[in-house]
């Protein structure tokens with residue numbers, strides 16, 4: 001992504017990540033969600049604007065997918081109270097920011113030695129109730145995927161009708177995922193046994209996600225190819241296990 005921004009857009013900066021541990025006491029008022037018209041991601045809107053951004057750098061952009069719309073967000077501390085995925089949540093009362101604390105980050109990045117399956121399971125959580133899903137869902141709107149279901153845009157998914165996916169529409173998606181990548185790199189650096197630990201199968205298996213959260217089918221190896229959909233050359237898993245391995249070339253600021 002950073003390479004594309006530099007090559008195609010003349011971008012001179014770096015990819016950024018959002019260390020939500022700093023803001024976990026009050027995510028809704030994190031300084032990244034500010035109304036600055038040049039660099040602000042925008043303050044959280046409310047029902048008076050149909051949860052569309054009314055300030056920040058992205059207030060006027062139109063996202064065309066799946067229907068033209070302005071970016072929406074809707075902060076919800078307890079996002080698991082309302083099921084919207086094709087499963088019920090296990091912990092409906094869980095508050096999203098309990099997954100975003102410094103203690104949780106340290107637990108994730110210093111436990112599960114050599115066991116990528118357990119590391120991933122803790123990051124994603126049972127039925128998406130870990131820090132990854134909790135962050136998506138608590139921010140609401142586009143990044144939760146849900147905002148367009150009132151328009152009737154739904155897709156058939158495992159025999160269920162679910163709202164169309166649009167969570168890449170919100171630029172905060174990239175700050176969120178950079179933080180997940182950072183957690184992985186931190187875990188890899190914590191113990192020699194973590195640095196090249198991999199696990200899983202080549203087929204995502206959402207029907208059996210409870211028992212096979214990392215997929216089924218052929219087990220992945222370091223030579224398994226990762227299809228990059230044209231955003232870069234296809235890679236093998238071994239090419240991207242290190243952020244300084246050649247295919248990737250970056251370090252985290254902290």
Ligand SMILES: [Cu+2]
Nearest residue numbers: 132136176177
């Ligand atoms: Cu995600």
